Amino acid sequence: MWYIDTLQKYKPKTFKTHFVVFGTGYYDYREPLKAEIPELGRFKGSLIHHQFWPEDLNYTSKTIVVIGSGETAITVIPKLAEVATKFARFLSLLSQVPRLGSANDSSHHNVATTRSHLIRSAQPWDQRLCICPDGVLFTSLRSGNVEIKTNTSESITESSIRLKSGDFLAAGIIATATGLKIQFAGGIRILVDGREFFLNENFILKEMMMQNLPNVTLVIGYTNISWTLGADVTGILLCRILKHLNKRGGAAVVPRVPKSIHLEKRRMLELNSTCVSKAGNDLPKTAQRWPWQLRNNYLLGIIHAMYGRVDEFLDVIV
Structure with a gap:
């Protein structure tokens, strides 16, 4: 029997259940992924994280x-540029993309001069792909x-960012x-x-x-296709x-791992994005062999969920 201690309107309450299903996703919704930016605390303007806008x-x-180079920045920037247009005023949005491209070729806002900023060293599915509908990023450029600046910050003052290229970026906000913090099971403390x-x-x-x-x-779910497809596989199984x-x-x-089987630890999420890299050893362990292996093929997953064995490595306690 599981006892689940909760807070409802700041009053503790305990539920009893035979089975617990964590449908909590894999992000921390209370604490953001901290940006490791030197001297960020010196900034006197508005400092915000995209997760708590x-x-x-x-x-x-x-x-x-x-500041960012991944899917979050690509999602946020066009929307902010759209708001700026509606207010009929100039708004400068500079996306700082570490280690990619040149810092000196962003004086014109068109595809040709921004190409060096948008070339990524990561291959598809090393990080998740971000689809930008209708080319809104290029429209905003x-x-x-x-404006895009491809560089890293050297120092931050009360009202600006100094890049290692020597450029100063004035900033009011x-x-x-920089992404989200990964967390499984909602950060809930589990006691057995x-x-x-x-x-x-x-x-x-x-x-x-x-x-x-x-x-x-x-x-x-899956990281190489829709997350919810993995949820379907889990639900069926x-x-x-x-x-x-x-x-x-x-x-x-x-679930039990027999003593006769040696499992070699593998990464749970096959991505090299910042949030996954920082999660490090905080994630559940996967191994080199099925059924402890990383699940990354939906077709095989749904077939196994519907027709495969359900009793392997499972102890039933009467």
């Missing part, structure tokens, strides 16, 4: 510096409201579009028989159930496991 933020006559259970110390079976953790499933448990008349089902 203030609804009442006043852009009027402000120069915004967006042509508008004159957006700095927005750090009074002892804390750590996800990162155990292998995950079929990317859904943790080794030595009874009656618990994590809903995890979970239903079959529950039916198997009921058929056996069991009270709990627990």
Whole structure:
């Protein structure tokens, strides 16, 4: 039996259940990924993180510096440029993209002169691909409201950023579009028989159930296609496991790694993006062999979920 301690309107309440399903995603929704930018604390203007964007933020006559090079920056910048156009004023958005391109070829806002800024060293699926509908990023670049600087910051003053190229970027607002912090199971503390259970110390079976953790499933999706397709695979397989448990008349089902099997630890998420790299060893462990292996093929996943074995490496406790 699981006991779930919660806070409802600041009042503690405990729920009892036989089975727990964590549909919490893999981001930390309370704490953002901290941007490692030297002297950022010296800045006296508005400093915001894209995850907690203030609804009442006043852009009027402000120069915004967006620091970031990935999907977050590509998503945020065109929208801000659009707002600037509606206010009929000049708004400069500079996306700082570390180690790529040249810092001296961004004086004109067109595709030709920004090409060096947009060349990435990462291959497709080393990081997630960001689709920019209708070319809105290039539209914002042509508008004159957006400028790209490809460089890294050397120092920050009360009202500007100095780049290693020697350029100064005046800033009224700095927005750090540096990604999200990864967190599984919603950061909830898990106790088994009074002892804390750590996800990162155990292998995950079929990317859904943790080794030595009874009656618990994590809903995890794919990183190379739609996340929700992985949730579908997990849901189908979970239903079959529950039916198997009921058929056996069991009270709990627990994944086990036999002593005769040697598992070599592998990365859970095959991405080299900043948020994944910083998560490091905090993620559940995957291995070199099925069913402890990384799940990255939807077709194989759905076939196995519907027709594969459900009892392998699972102990049923009556």
